[in-house]
Amino acid sequence: MTNDRLRDALLRQGLTRDMAAQAINVDAKTIERWITKNRTPYPKHRNALAALLRESESFLWPDARGSERAAEIATSEVVAVYPHRHEMPREVWSRLIDSAASQLDILVYAGLFLTENHKLVKTLRTKSRAGTNIRFLFGDPDSLNVTSRSREENIGPAAIAAKIRNAIMFFQPLADEPAIDIRLHETTLYNSIYRFDNEMLVNTHVYGRMAAHSPVLHLRQLAGGDLFDTYADSFNAVWEDSKPLAGPHVSMHN
Incomplete structure (x- = not known):
C-alpha cells in the first residue's frame, strides 16, 4: 500500500x-x-x-502512535478550557489575532461579537498585506440550518440571519484584499472555529444556548497530536463546500 x-x-x-x-x-x-x-x-x-x-x-x-500516547498528546494540546465564551479575557483574543503571521481562519454562523473591536478591519487588512492569509466562513443567512439554529437558541427564526448580514456588512470592506477570502456555508455548525497559525479557539455549540454562553477550548498544535488537526480538517471540509460571497446584497437582503 x-x-x-x-x-x-x-x-x-x-x-x-x-x-x-x-x-x-x-x-x-x-x-x-x-x-x-x-x-x-x-x-x-x-x-x-x-x-x-x-x-x-x-x-x-x-x-x-498508539492510542494511549495519542490521548496523552491530545491532552497536552489543550491550553485552557473556558466554560463560557463571553467570559474569556479580551487579551486572549487580542494576543491570538496579533500573533497570527501566516494563517488566520474563522468559521462561524455570524460571529457578530467580533465587530465589537472597531479596529479589527484595519488590523486584518494590515496583516493580510504583510503576508497573513485570512479566510472567513459565515453561515448563508438564507440556509435552513441557520434558521434551525436560530430557533434552537430560542431567539426567533430570523435572528441569526440578521446577525450574519450585520457581520458581513462590517467585514465586507476586506473582500477586495487579495489575501482575504470571505465565503458562505450551509453546514450544520457543531463548533465555531478560530485558527491563529498553530493556536485555535473552538467554541462548542450547545443545544438551547447561544454560542456566547457555551464552552471554548483553547488548543495549541503539537507534532504527533490529533486534536488540533481534527478541527483544522473540519474547517477545511466546510471550506471545500462553501461558496464565494456574492456581493453587497447579501448583507442587506431581508
Whole structure:
C-alpha cells in the first residue's frame, strides 16, 4: 500500500526523494520504501521528515502512535478550557489575532461579537498585506440550518440571519484584499472555529444556548497530536463546500 500522503507532501514542497533523504540523513531507498511500501519510519526520522514537509506526524503516519500516547498528546494540546465564551479575557483574543503571521481562519454562523473591536478591519487588512492569509466562513443567512439554529437558541427564526448580514456588512470592506477570502456555508455548525497559525479557539455549540454562553477550548498544535488537526480538517471540509460571497446584497437582503 502506497503512502500517498507522504508522496504528495514531498511534491507540494518541491522535494525529490533524494533531496529529502539527504536532508534527514537517510538513504534515498529508505524514503522509497516509506512511500511505496508504506513502511513506518523510526520516531526520530518521522519527526525530522514531518518538520521538513511542514506536516504533522499524525497526518503522514496515522497509525504510528498508539492510542494511549495519542490521548496523552491530545491532552497536552489543550491550553485552557473556558466554560463560557463571553467570559474569556479580551487579551486572549487580542494576543491570538496579533500573533497570527501566516494563517488566520474563522468559521462561524455570524460571529457578530467580533465587530465589537472597531479596529479589527484595519488590523486584518494590515496583516493580510504583510503576508497573513485570512479566510472567513459565515453561515448563508438564507440556509435552513441557520434558521434551525436560530430557533434552537430560542431567539426567533430570523435572528441569526440578521446577525450574519450585520457581520458581513462590517467585514465586507476586506473582500477586495487579495489575501482575504470571505465565503458562505450551509453546514450544520457543531463548533465555531478560530485558527491563529498553530493556536485555535473552538467554541462548542450547545443545544438551547447561544454560542456566547457555551464552552471554548483553547488548543495549541503539537507534532504527533490529533486534536488540533481534527478541527483544522473540519474547517477545511466546510471550506471545500462553501461558496464565494456574492456581493453587497447579501448583507442587506431581508
